[in-house]
Amino acid sequence: MHEGLAAELSEVIAEPARVLTATAVLDRLSHDFYWYSPVLRPQLVNKTGDVAVQPVSVEEVLGVMRFAGQRSIPVTVRGAGTGNYGQCVPLEGGIVLDLSLMDKLEEITADGVAICEPGLRLGALETQARKQGWELRMYPSTLVKASIGGFLAGGSGGIGSVAHGGLRDFDTVRAFEVVTMEDKPRVVLHEGAAVHEILHAWGTNGVITRIWFALTQAVEWTQWSAAFDTYEQAFHFTESIAVDGAWTKRLATVFEWPIPSFFTPVKQVVREGKALALIMIATEQAGGLSAAAALAGAEVTFSGAYQGPRTQPLLSDYTWNHTTLWAMKADAAYTYLQCGFSATECGEQFRLLRERFGNEILFHIEFMKSGDGVVFPGAIPVVRFTTEKRLNELIDYCREIGVFVANPHVNYLEDGGRFRADNIQLRAKQKYDPRGLLNPGKMISFRKEAVSR
Numbered sequence: 001m002h003e004g005l006a007a008e009l010s011e012v013i014a015e016p017a018r019v020l021t022a023t024a025v026l027d028r029l030s031h032d033f034y035w036y037s038p039v040l041r042p043q044l045v046n047k048t049g050d051v052a053v054q055p056v057s058v059e060e061v062l063g064v065m066r067f068a069g070q071r072s073i074p075v076t077v078r079g080a081g082t083g084n085y086g087q088c089v090p091l092e093g094g095i096v097l098d099l100s101l102m103d104k105l106e107e108i109t110a111d112g113v114a115i116c117e118p119g120l121r122l123g124a125l126e127t128q129a130r131k132q133g134w135e136l137r138m139y140p141s142t143l144v145k146a147s148i149g150g151f152l153a154g155g156s157g158g159i160g161s162v163a164h165g166g167l168r169d170f171d172t173v174r175a176f177e178v179v180t181m182e183d184k185p186r187v188v189l190h191e192g193a194a195v196h197e198i199l200h201a202w203g204t205n206g207v208i209t210r211i212w213f214a215l216t217q218a219v220e221w222t223q224w225s226a227a228f229d230t231y232e233q234a235f236h237f238t239e240s241i242a243v244d245g246a247w248t249k250r251l252a253t254v255f256e257w258p259i260p261s262f263f264t265p266v267k268q269v270v271r272e273g274k275a276l277a278l279i280m281i282a283t284e285q286a287g288g289l290s291a292a293a294a295l296a297g298a299e300v301t302f303s304g305a306y307q308g309p310r311t312q313p314l315l316s317d318y319t320w321n322h323t324t325l326w327a328m329k330a331d332a333a334y335t336y337l338q339c340g341f342s343a344t345e346c347g348e349q350f351r352l353l354r355e356r357f358g359n360e361i362l363f364h365i366e367f368m369k370s371g372d373g374v375v376f377p378g379a380i381p382v383v384r385f386t387t388e389k390r391l392n393e394l395i396d397y398c399r400e401i402g403v404f405v406a407n408p409h410v411n412y413l414e415d416g417g418r419f420r421a422d423n424i425q426l427r428a429k430q431k432y433d434p435r436g437l438l439n440p441g442k443m444i445s446f447r448k449e450a451v452s453r
């Protein structure tokens, strides 16, 4: 059956080498980092597509959509497959649409907007942008591998978000073209506010094929770290840097002990038993930051230039969701949550969580700017997993005390924390994918029968 499908797909994909059916290849192209979640692991391990295709042009994407639409075959888009919740895992088989070969950077405009194809790797864009005096406003810690299309469709923010907010904010995503799964698939331009219909919708309501992405002026950065006796001291110091607009920063991260003990390749920046702050600071301010840290009683453990994604050591490799990876390497019983603490009540929220859950939750803070300009403690806490019931108790309790949770242990958009309450992503799905063929099962509020109304 796979071979028959593959043979037919050669009608729309020019080279047979770009239609893939080998079991191991399909397994790889059908999965991401879903195994981060002990809850999702058994649910998704055996899910695969029937065939994978690697288009090189929007015409080929249109051809695949027509082909699949006429035969009612599901299509699941894949960028680089670094998503965490099985976002690109096909639940109902069908075609995996791997966009990694559509990776051209067309241009960076004079006012700093990158125009590119979705498969472009963020690391390649950062490198090229910095050569032209620009850089990414924000990027996930998977910078080197992740594609820009996958970031827009599945990510939320990352390094840079302390200054520039998330992907939803400050008009960073200027526009993109989307291929639809209508009876007659077409290319539609979404610009301005209309990008929010497709952004972070996991490829359930259109395939992004061309992107206009705003950059920011490049800064000479220093990667910097300091060890503090207590988590509270590290938190307050880093918060003071994060919220003060006078400091030019790209990253403001805090780890309580024992999280730093998991970072075995960069032992030199860690001090036994101490909390750690990692900050990317404008090089001209690095001296001032070290002086401020000394006054706060901290020991500066590292200060070195950032020279792009290939910098060694690259301290961002220990931040955002990479932290969870190091924790899981140290002890497979660890997993994580994605949280937002209150800018004003976080001290009490930390206290309540510690009182109720002890060291089942370890604090890992990533300061972020919200769309209305407030810098708050975002967090990807490391969590010791015992049972799904206990994990849900923790999530429920966080929400009860006002801690926002984007649940990374579900495989559908609605509980993942970025689903739009105004339902514009759902309405776009009803319009562009009325038969529910795009990444089926991931937008659970979508009902096929609702379409005809």
Ligand SMILES: Cc1cc2nc3c(=O)[nH]c(=O)nc-3n(C[C@H](O)[C@H](O)[C@H](O)COP(=O)(O)OP(=O)(O)OC[C@H]3O[C@@H](n4cnc5c(N)ncnc54)[C@H](O)[C@@H]3O)c2cc1C
Pocket (backbone or CB within 6 Å): 032, 033, 076, 077, 078, 079, 080, 081, 082, 083, 084, 087, 088, 099, 118, 139, 140, 141, 142, 145, 146, 147, 148, 149, 150, 151, 152, 153, 154, 155, 156, 157, 158, 159, 201, 202, 203, 204, 206, 207, 208, 209, 320, 321, 322, 325, 439
């Ligand atoms: C160690 C680790 C650290 C991470 N850190 C961060 C972080 O700091 N911030 C963050 O936001 N995320 C983070 N992530 C999640 C993920 O790496 C990013 O969101 C990344 O940008 C996803 O890009 P990708 O190309 O791998 O997308 P994929 O995983 O391939 O796809 C993600 C989703 O987008 C859809 N999709 C892909 N391309 C398109 C397209 N062109 N059109 C429509 N839909 C499409 C897919 O179907 C899927 O639903 C992390 C993950 C890991 C494993």
